[in-house]
Amino acid sequence: MKIASFNINGIKARGPALARWLDDAQPDLAVLQEIKSTDETFPRALIEDRGYNLETHGQKGFNGVAIVSKLPLEDVTRGLPGDESDAQARWIEATVSTGAGALRVVGLYLPNGNPVELQADGSPVAGGKYAYKLDWMARMEARLRELLALEMPLAVMGDYNIIPQDEDAARPDAWRDDALFRLQSRKAYRRILHLGFTEAFRTRTNGPGHYTFWDYQAGAFERNDGIRIDHILLNAYAADLLRECRIDSDVRAGEKPSDHVPIWAEIAL
DNA sequence: ATGGTAGCACGGCTA
Numbered sequence: 001m002k003i004a005s006f007n008i009n010g011i012k013a014r015g016p017a018l019a020r021w022l023d024d025a026q027p028d029l030a031v032l033q034e035i036k037s038t039d040e041t042f043p044r045a046l047i048e049d050r051g052y053n054l055e056t057h058g059q060k061g062f063n064g065v066a067i068v069s070k071l072p073l074e075d076v077t078r079g080l081p082g083d084e085s086d087a088q089a090r091w092i093e094a095t096v097s098t099g100a101g102a103l104r105v106v107g108l109y110l111p112n113g114n115p116v117e118l119q120a121d122g123s124p125v126a127g128g129k130y131a132y133k134l135d136w137m138a139r140m141e142a143r144l145r146e147l148l149a150l151e152m153p154l155a156v157m158g159d160y161n162i163i164p165q166d167e168d169a170a171r172p173d174a175w176r177d178d179a180l181f182r183l184q185s186r187k188a189y190r191r192i193l194h195l196g197f198t199e200a201f202r203t204r205t206n207g208p209g210h211y212t213f214w215d216y217q218a219g220a221f222e223r224n225d226g227i228r229i230d231h232i233l234l235n236a237y238a239a240d241l242l243r244e245c246r247i248d249s250d251v252r253a254g255e256k257p258s259d260h261v262p263i264w265a266e267i268a269l
Numbered sequence: 270a271t272g273g274t275a276g277c278a279c280g281g282c283t284a
Contacts, residue, residue: 009284010276034284036277061277062284112284161284215284216274259275259284 001071001098002026003105004264005157005230007033007213011064014258015046021251022050027264028070029096031107033159035064042066059089065107065158071096080108082139090136093147100269103238104147108158111136113179130179133161137188144195153238153269156197159260160231162189164199167208168228180229198239200232200265201247212247213260221252230263241268 004027008014011032022030035042039058047054047068057078058064067073073094080091090109095102113133117125124131147154163181166172175181193199201210211226220226234242244266251261 013276034276062282114284218273 001028001096001103001267001269002264003028003103003155003157003232003267004030004262005033005107005159005232006030006262007109007159007230007258007260009034009258009260010036011042011046012037013256015043017251017254017256017258019046019050020254021248021262022047022052022068025248025262025264027068027262029105030068030262030264031092031105031157032066032068033064033107033109033260034062035066036061037064055092055094057089057092059087063089063109065089065092065109067092067094067105067107069094069096071098080136080139081143083135086136091140091143098269101153103153103155103267103269104150106144106147106154106156106158108140108156108160110140110159110161112161113185116177116179116182133179134184134188137192141188141192141195144192144197148196148235151237153241153267154235155238155265155267156233157231157263159229160189161229162186162231163227163229164189164231168211170209170211170223170225170227175227180227193233196235197233198236198242200234200239200242200245201228201263203239203242204245210247211249212263214252216259230260232263232265234265238267242266243268 212230
């Protein structure tokens with residue numbers, strides 16, 4: 001089965017581009033981020049007319065995640081546990097099953113974290129956007145520990161807003177102090193990886209120049225001035241089934257594109 | 270230092 005992640009940057013503006021990609025790429029399942037829409041105002045026909053099931057976890061104006069799937073979506077949960085006061089829609093889970101077995105899927109939109117606000121001792125200012133990012137990642141780690149305990153294939157996909165390494169940015173020095181790349185962020189990401197995940201893309205493709213996001217400004221895509229921040233993490237059960245992983249960078253050259261492009265993996269399920 | 274672009278929704282925030 002082909003599974004994918006795509007930050008679409010607004011479902012209301014991305015209808016044609018999303019439809020083109022679904023028709024061309026034919027993913028069996030895709031997690032979407034930044035739908036920027038409530039559940040009630042999401043244009044469901046766009047998805048359902050193509051034979052996909054749809055589960056949304058929306059929010060007015062910002063954020064919002066969804067899962068589209070040709071297979072039925074079972075045991076759907078919405079929201080990242082661990083903070084009842086967190087109203088931001090950034091996390092959704094579901095299970096899909098084939099004759100060969102089941103896969104638990106997480107679709108996530110990890111907080112951007114900018115601007116980085118630090119106290120004199122270097123700790124994040126409480127209540128600030130950067131503290132929210134790190135707190136969110138700690139909650140993510142806790143939830144992933146629970147999912148790993150299920151001992152079944154698990155794919156954790158989405159816009160991580162994390163540049164893992166220098167080679168994942170065209171101009172790493174321009175990002176050095178940014179919330180997407182500063183050491184504290186990357187350490188939190190590596191802590192999650194070390195729970196026992198494999199980053200699918202780097203099992204197939206080495207080296208610089210492979211990105212999933214290019215700013216709309218200053219012709220960033222034409223200059224390939226991008227960053228790789230959308231990731232597919234697989235637990236050991238799912239990694240054993242991995243057959244391919246690629247980035248659909250061509251999508252960025254289309255009409256009215258998102259600033260992100262899809263990343264997908266083929267899993268032997 | 271600023272402004273450059275885009276989405277949502279119609280003012281200002283987020284990225």
